[in-house]
Amino acid sequence: MARFRLLADEHQARSPLRQLWREFARQHSAVAGLALFSAFFVLAIIAPLLTPHAPYLQNDNLLLLPPSWSELGLVQYPFGTDDLGRDMFSRFLVGTRYTFGIAVITVLGALIAGLLLGTLAGMSRGVKSSVFNHILDLALTIPSLLLAIIIVAILGPGLLNTIWAIMLALLPQFVHGVRNAIAEQLNQDYVIAYRLDGANNLQVFRRIILPNIWERLTVTATMALSTAILDIAALGFLGLGAQAPTAEWGAIIADSLDLIYVAPIGVALPGLLIFLAVLSVNLVGDGLRTAVKKRREN
Amino acid sequence: MTLYLLRRLFLLAFVLLALSLLAFSLAYMFPGDMLQNLTGLRYIAPEQVAVLTAEYRLDQGYLAQYIAYLQRILSGNWGLSFASQQPLLQEIGLLLPATLELAAYALLISFFAGIPLGIIAAVKPEGVISKGISALAITGYSMPVFWWALLLIMLFSLGLGWLPTAGRIGVLYEVKHVTGFMLMDILLSDSAHRNDALLNALRHMLLPTLVLATYPTTVMIRFTKDSMLEVWEQSYIKTARAKGLNRLQVLYRHGLRNALLPVIRQIGLQFSTLITLAMITEVIFSWPGIGRWLIDSIYQRNYPAIQAGLLVISTLVISVNMLTEILHTLFNPLARKR
Numbered sequence: 001m002a003r004f005r006l007l008a009d010e011h012q013a014r015s016p017l018r019q020l021w022r023e024f025a026r027q028h029s030a031v032a033g034l035a036l037f038s039a040f041f042v043l044a045i046i047a048p049l050l051t052p053h054a055p056y057l058q059n060d061n062l063l064l065l066p067p068s069w070s071e072l073g074l075v076q077y078p079f080g081t082d083d084l085g086r087d088m089f090s091r092f093l094v095g096t097r098y099t100f101g102i103a104v105i106t107v108l109g110a111l112i113a114g115l116l117l118g119t120l121a122g123m124s125r126g127v128k129s130s131v132f133n134h135i136l137d138l139a140l141t142i143p144s145l146l147l148a149i150i151i152v153a154i155l156g157p158g159l160l161n162t163i164w165a166i167m168l169a170l171l172p173q174f175v176h177g178v179r180n181a182i183a184e185q186l187n188q189d190y191v192i193a194y195r196l197d198g199a200n201n202l203q204v205f206r207r208i209i210l211p212n213i214w215e216r217l218t219v220t221a222t223m224a225l226s227t228a229i230l231d232i233a234a235l236g237f238l239g240l241g242a243q244a245p246t247a248e249w250g251a252i253i254a255d256s257l258d259l260i261y262v263a264p265i266g267v268a269l270p271g272l273l274i275f276l277a278v279l280s281v282n283l284v285g286d287g288l289r290t291a292v293k294k295r296r297e298n
Numbered sequence: 299m300t301l302y303l304l305r306r307l308f309l310l311a312f313v314l315l316a317l318s319l320l321a322f323s324l325a326y327m328f329p330g331d332m333l334q335n336l337t338g339l340r341y342i343a344p345e346q347v348a349v350l351t352a353e354y355r356l357d358q359g360y361l362a363q364y365i366a367y368l369q370r371i372l373s374g375n376w377g378l379s380f381a382s383q384q385p386l387l388q389e390i391g392l393l394l395p396a397t398l399e400l401a402a403y404a405l406l407i408s409f410f411a412g413i414p415l416g417i418i419a420a421v422k423p424e425g426v427i428s429k430g431i432s433a434l435a436i437t438g439y440s441m442p443v444f445w446w447a448l449l450l451i452m453l454f455s456l457g458l459g460w461l462p463t464a465g466r467i468g469v470l471y472e473v474k475h476v477t478g479f480m481l482m483d484i485l486l487s488d489s490a491h492r493n494d495a496l497l498n499a500l501r502h503m504l505l506p507t508l509v510l511a512t513y514p515t516t517v518m519i520r521f522t523k524d525s526m527l528e529v530w531e532q533s534y535i536k537t538a539r540a541k542g543l544n545r546l547q548v549l550y551r552h553g554l555r556n557a558l559l560p561v562i563r564q565i566g567l568q569f570s571t572l573i574t575l576a577m578i579t580e581v582i583f584s585w586p587g588i589g590r591w592l593i594d595s596i597y598q599r600n601y602p603a604i605q606a607g608l609l610v611i612s613t614l615v616i617s618v619n620m621l622t623e624i625l626h627t628l629f630n631p632l633a634r635k636r
Binding site for chain 2: 141142143144145146149150152153154226227230233234237238239240250253257260264267271274275278279281282283286
């Protein structure tokens with residue numbers, strides 16, 4: 001491929017975002033993943049409006065109702081009820097908010113904190129940045145579940161406390177990513193040219209660094225999101241995260257585990273939902289990664 | 299290279315020091331009485347308090363306490379477990395090999411299944427086989443490990459009845475603890491039922507290892523494939539082809555050697571995730587390893603155990619990280635220069 005072109009062709013004249021979308025839309029699996037991801041996202045926002053029954057309302061007359069496709073089931077309760085007479089379908093819907101929605105918030109928090117710390121580390125030099133790096137390396141080596149165990153031991157179990165643990169576990173990869181990307185950008189000629197024009201650090205960061213690293217950040221964020229969903233569900237399942245009545249998918253599985261012979265759907269479906277949520281995130285992440293690579297090659 | 303090794307060792311020492319500081323400060327942050335958290339004694343008689351305070355140097359400043367803590371750690375006096383009132387170090391010594399065994403077999407499976415599959419997937423990236431392998435990889439990568447374990451138990455243990463659901467070996471067999479690695483211990487023992495015991499242990503091991511191996515295998519497939527595709531584009535591959543080497547020769551002499559370098563590094567980076575997954579797997583399969591012990595410790599508010607677990611597991615992960623990094627540098631002359 002020629003290195004320089006005098007006339008930009010139509011494809012190159014598009015904005016980077018549109019080029020990215022073009023490459024992304026070519027991959028069917030990625031688009032399917034995006035559709036699924038959007039569905040989960042919308043569900044996480046409007047789930048309380050869609051639930052046919054209150055997810056925490058216990059109905060003594062309808063304990064362990066089978067799903068509606070069995071002969072004993074009721075059509076009002078599509079997936080039946082659990083051992084306390086709560087509607088499964090409503091609980092699954094609301095669970096989207098906990099497992100998926102909170103994972104998104106956690107990743108956003110880690111992203112913002114990582115961007116701040118990574119920028120500080122990337123822009124500073126010398127001993128300060130070296131010490132900072134080693135502390136990060138330490139944080140990177142503590143397994144996320146162990147970190148969660150320690151935080152739960154100090155603060156007690158609960159969804160909010162485990163969120164801190166997961167955020168802390170996700171943080172190093174963001175800081176590392178941002179720091180490396182910034183170090184790479186600062187060596188570019190256009191940064192020096194911009195500095196010679198009199199730009200200060202803040203301007204360099206806003207006008208040059210940020211537009212150049214957001215693609216990579218998005219890819220890191222999707223990878224982190226899949227980890228966050230899996231961690232929240234696993235901690236809920238172990239009883240360290242979301243506590244019993246909360247309709248978090250992992251906690252629902254733990255609740256229904258002793259009824260697995262009577263009502264296998266309570267274990268099967270939330271697991272499937274977790275799997276689908278993570279799958280959609282991974283498909284989007286893979287698609288984005290490929291699209292970014294192809295766009296840069298063009 | 300020597301300088302590089304020295305620098306790595308210095309870094310290792312620094313990270314371990316920071317880790318010990320973290321573990322030390324936990325005793326102050328955990329709820330409950332600090333002296334109990336430090337010693338692991340559930341009941342301390344009033345006349346004992348003064349003796350122990352002097353021994354743990356709690357009457358002196360934080361620095362003196364920290365030094366005392368380091369001395370205790372180095373001399374092997376890690377305190378007692380709240381739950382069993384046994385010395386922690388001894389308890390960990392019994393549990394850690396079980397976790398290591400599980401993780402080691404899972405890693406081995408991921409090597410022998412993941413790398414070849416990744417290479418096959420990279421041969422024709424747009425072909426049906428490659429697409430199939432990639433689909434399989436992303437499925438395995440997205441699977442919540444506890445659900446996957448439950449599904450396999452439902453199918454193979456409860457449904458078909460082929461494999462046991464929990465434990466490391468049947469209760470009928472008594473294997474003496476020598477190395478802590480079940481298979482090795484069985485081979486070392488001279489019982490008449492050695493072969494039966496071995497078969498039994500393997501049957502117990504199959505499901506947990508499979509469940510744990512799923513994640514590293516898929517990571518291995520993805521990384522081998524990506525790195526293989528990248529290497530295949532390089533000009534030295536073209537040169538090798540132009541010289542007249544056939545595909546297999548190029549693959550072995552030039553492709554694999556370069557493509558597997560980032561994969562080595564990935565093992566170190568993924569090791570901490572592997573340990574997290576091992577802990578969950580142990581809980582589900584009642585595998586008597588350190589992960590299940592730690593999660594039990596949190597239910598029992600067993601703070602000394604959590605502190606010791608942090609120290610051991612993090613040291614393990616840090617060492618593996620460091621080892622893979624050094625191996626990577628050893629195999630890759632380009633990385634040595636930096």
